[in-house]
Amino acid sequence: MLLADVVGTSAAVAATGSRKAKTEALAALLARAAPDEVEAATAFLSGEPLQGRLGIGWATLAELRVPPAPTPTLTVGAVDKALEILRTAGGSGSAQRRRNLLAELFGQSTAAEQDFLFRLLTGELRQGALEGVMVEAIAAASEAPTEAVRRAFMLSGRLPATAAAALVGGESALAAFRLELGRPLRPMLASPAESLDDALAELGPASVEFKLDGARIQLHRDGDEVHVYTRTLREITRSVPELVELARTLPCRSIVLDGETLALDDDGRPRPFQETMSRFGAASAHELLLHPYFFDCLHLDGADLLDAPLLARLDALDRAAAAHRIPAALAPSREGAAALLDQALAAGHEGVMAKALDSPYAAGRRGRAWQKVKPAHTLDLVVLAAEWGHGRRTGYLSNLHLGARDPDGGPPVMVGKTFKGLTDELLAWQTREFLARETSRDRNTVYVRPELVVEIELDGVQVSPRYPGGVALRFARVLRYRPDKGARDANTLDEVTAMLPGSA
Template sequence: MLFDDIVTASAELAATRSRKAKITILAGLLRAAPERELAAVVAFLTGRPTQGRIGTGWRTLAELEAPPASFATLTVGKVDTALGTVAGSTGAGSGQRRTEALTELFGRAVEAEQHFLFRLLTGELRQGALEGIMLDAIAAAAGVPGEVVRRAFMLSGRLPATARAAMSGGSAALAEFRLELGRPIRPMLASPAESLDEAVAELEPAIVEYKMDGARIQVHREGAEVHVYTRTLREVTAQVDELVELVRGLPCESVVLDGETLALTDEGRPRPFQETMSRFGSTREEQMRSLLLRPYFFDCLHLDGTDLLDRPLRERNEALRKVAGPHLIPGESTPAEPRTLLDGALAAGHEGVLVKALDSPYAAGRRGRAWLKVKPVHTLDLVVLGAEWGHGRRTGYLSNLHLGARDPDGGPPVMVGKTFKGLTDELLAWQTETFPSYESHRDEWTVYLRPELVVEIELDGAQTSTRYPGGVALRFARVVRYRPDKEPADADTIDAVRALTVP
């Protein structure tokens, strides 16, 4: 398949906001793609090379001297191979070898292909082919039910592999995906609830648990081998020795657990989120001087050879208590006084509570209504689109943030407001040092960023506004913290912002 077919489809995706039209464009391309190139087609259209990060920065690409070709001759396979060469270049002289390989690749690309490659390799490709739409397109192209595709993706964690199975073997091939020890699956997510009483009434019978201000973890154990993953499926086993030893000591041969981990003060209260997250980048020497992490597990997805994903939460909870009883998150099934649990969670320094339907299976990667979160204040996870240079005391610092909500149909983030409130001196210094590495362009007042950083924002709600393209604006927004554990695809949608609109 010509690489130009991908570039043309990308332009068509960017030109429409219709989800149906996007699915039609993608499905047609998937049907036309040769099996050997299908993985690369899916990867390119969802904005990531098959190799992941290839070790080349924005500046290197911007400085390439490669006049565009006159005719489109590149194939998808040749582009994928060239990027594999770049990603595989290591050791002495690797920088020069990467530059040479990229120069050759860009020199064989026509101008539109060069622009696509630049955006693909810098993470700026936002053409509307996010995971949800691509999954629907795979289902349409292969003629299989969407739920079957989504379940296979949940278990494989890899869109290209899911697409290959669907296109080559249909539902039967997709059904062969199983939970595999040592391969993380996407975490189940919660939706916000209007109130505790409404959440309990909607999901009864339910369990009410603390919603902790920690880092999401998924642990896999098979015999003595243990793996620990973050919510983005990044492995951090080497950075959390105490968690590994604790899981290795559980009374089982194999297990997959979902939970939170956090560092506590001597009084047992949660330490700042950033202190917990700092452990995920620590060396073994730093671990010895660091605060210990304590796990709180709330779900069991596999135990001693039995997969539990499709079992109701009440059965998964029984298995959890059996294998990890001393390390459960505080909670109670169908509590007589759920308000007491919420008050207890808040008094202990946590965010609120989660209400979970006891009859629900584990819907990995989905933000449905089987889990509802209840917090006393409104918060949103938004994408940082830019920052303005400060004035007065903040002169010389990147301060006022431009904030965007995720477009659920795969378009670029939708700007919903600005704020500089809540920024400490430490955060101002961090932003000023860090943001240039995410810069896409700038003007006299603002540094604009590639949409890669997620920040948690507290707000009083939203209001109708013609100032921003989404038709809404944040009310009294302030920065709570940055979320290095989340990706832009995890950010809240423009629909979530609109749901907070004050009449």
């Protein structure tokens, strides 16, 4: 398969807002791919090569200035092989060898292919092939049930491997995926609830738990071997030795736990979220200790529990890690649930989670079986651009352009702006980060790659023609940046418009 075929499909997907049309275009391409091309083609269309980020910056590629090839000759396999050589290039003189390899690759590419590779290698490929669309396309191309593809993806965590299994091995290959100790699962997600009473009425018998202002973790233990992952499936084991040691003391041989971790002050109240996240980027531990609070058990001593109801998973959690379970009440009355919400807020946490006791663990999906109840309205939005400040903010990028995720896989849709809630320290930090992600600028505004997620507190939303999303945020202010989340974790435009008065 030629790279030009992938580039043409990417352009077609980017040009349409129809989820059905995106799915059909992607499925048609995947169905034509040779068995050894499926993984690379899926990765390219998903916006990241199989090798991940290769440390190749915008400036490096901009300096190449290689004339494009007149006709397309590059194959998907050849590009994948070249990127693998780039990934492994190291040692003395490797920087020049990498430049030479890039120049050779771009010299064999047409103008359209050069543009595609530029955006692929810099993380700016936003043609709209989001995970949900790709899952549907893989199912259509392989004629496998969508749910079978979705489950295999949940267990593998990798779309290219899922696509290869579906298209080469069919439904039986998809069914062969199992929970594997040491391989992270995509986390189950929650939807916002209008109120605690509404959540309980919808869910029926439920577990009501503290919603902590911490960072999501997934902990795997197999004997003495322990791995800890973030919500984006990044491994942080070396940075959290206290969690590793705790895992080894649990009364079991193997376990997979889902939970939160956070740093506490001397009074037992949560420290700022950024302090917890600072540990995840550290090369080794330092004095700030992290405390784990687990709320789910996905595997225990050889038994996979993903399909078991939450009630059974909580029983396993109590047997293995009761001392580290998140504060919770099982099937409380409305009065008991309200009291737990008050306790959570008084302790400095965000609110509570209500979870249906009969629900399985639906990894990677934001369904209604888990609902979060917080007194303040918040949204996780993507930063699209920022305007230069005035007065004491002169020299800093201040007013944020905020985007919601397109549920059909297109680029984020702008829904508002805010410059409120920014401390001097945050202004300096975001100015550095934005300039490192700059894609273009005009007289007042710097446009950035849509990858930084910021948590916004707001009074609500209102209909407005001012922004492409058709809504505007009311009294929005920055709460914090979310380095634990990527753009795919941001709230969708549908979730934003659901906050309009009368939309319930």
